[in-house]
Amino acid sequence: LDGILSGKTIIIMGVANKNSIAWGCTQAILDQGAKVILTYQNDRIKKSLDRLVDDSIALVECDVSEDENIEKAFSQIEEQYGKVDGIVHAIAFADKETLEGGVLNTKKDGYNLAQDVSAYSFIAVSRYGAQIMNETGSIVTLTYFGSTRAIPNYNMMGIAKAALESSVRYLASDLGERHIRVNAISAGAIKTLAVTGIKHHRDLLKESQSRTVDGENVKTSEVGNVAAFLVSDLASGVTGDIIYVDKGVHLI
Numbered sequence: 001l002d003g004i005l006s007g008k009t010i011i012i013m014g015v016a017n018k019n020s021i022a023w024g025c026t027q028a029i030l031d032q033g034a035k036v037i038l039t040y041q042n043d044r045i046k047k048s049l050d051r052l053v054d055d056s057i058a059l060v061e062c063d064v065s066e067d068e069n070i071e072k073a074f075s076q077i078e079e080q081y082g083k084v085d086g087i088v089h090a091i092a093f094a095d096k097e098t099l100e101g102g103v104l105n106t107k108k109d110g111y112n113l114a115q116d117v118s119a120y121s122f123i124a125v126s127r128y129g130a131q132i133m134n135e136t137g138s139i140v141t142l143t144y145f146g147s148t149r150a151i152p153n154y155n156m157m158g159i160a161k162a163a164l165e166s167s168v169r170y171l172a173s174d175l176g177e178r179h180i181r182v183n184a185i186s187a188g189a190i191k192t193l194a195v196t197g198i199k200h201h202r203d204l205l206k207e208s209q210s211r212t213v214d215g216e217n218v219k220t221s222e223v224g225n226v227a228a229f230l231v232s233d234l235a236s237g238v239t240g241d242i243i244y245v246d247k248g249v250h251l252i
């Protein structure tokens with residue numbers, strides 16, 4: 001298939017099921033002609049992926065909570081499939097108690113876990129990912145508006161997203177000389193597994209929908225199309241940026 005990503009290989013991290021933003025990215029990136037490699041967190045997620053994809057898509061295990069896992073997964077990818085051109089990081093986690101308890105009651109363990117998986121992992125992914133990239137490359141992560149606003153119940157995840165967005169800017173600066181671009185997509189609220197961890201998530205989704213310019217929530221396919229653009233050479237001038245794909249929710 002000919003498209004803006006013909007001849008490119010893209011790693012996509014974070015597909016849990018067909019509702020995942022990473023799955024929207026996978027389809028859009030495949031549609032543009034790229035070869036895709038998916039990484040998954042554990043065996044349970046792999047079972048879900050086995051039902052979703054055929055043999056043309058490589059699956060590699062990578063729980064990002066340990067650096068060694070990321071290093072190992074990426075060297076396995078390089079050995080088996082060669083250098084890559086892009087990475088989409090669509091991973092976040094905070095435990096229920098931390099998310100629901102409010103920022104004031106956040107304990108050190110809960111804080112560290114959320115930062116570790118949701119923000120630090122992006123730094124580690126960029127470090128090891130850059131080592132297996134072609135001459136030019138592009139790394140994209142997913143963030144949310146709760147990084148700069150106090151969105152009800154988003155709590156600790158907002159703090160982690162603020163760190164993630166700052167990391168995008170510093171990593172873009174660090175990797176610029178190597179012609180690797182780093183950006184984030186700030187997606188609007190979408191009903192995925194991760195969102196169900198947020199207290200009163202139905203209210204968040206409803207409120208978000210009421211604030212879009214056309215009264216409809218953004219779709220994973222729409223986020224995916226922007227991810228496809230960002231990992232393509234069409235976006236060669238875009239780095240260190242946070243691109244909103246939220247149907248205008250951030251405007252109001």
Ligand code: NAD
Pocket residue numbers: 013014015016017019020021022040041045062063064065089090091092093117142143144145186187188189190191192193194195
């Ligand atoms: P999702 O539940 O489908 O995806 C989250 C993924 O994170 C899962 O695949 C899970 O396996 C993975 N993950 C968690 N801990 C991991 C670990 N230790 N190692 C490896 N993988 C791990 O939910 P989603 O909404 O598609 O989330 C993807 C990204 O998009 C997240 O960063 C999320 O914060 C962000 N985001 C979501 C929304 C939304 O409304 N859904 C909005 C903006 C940004």
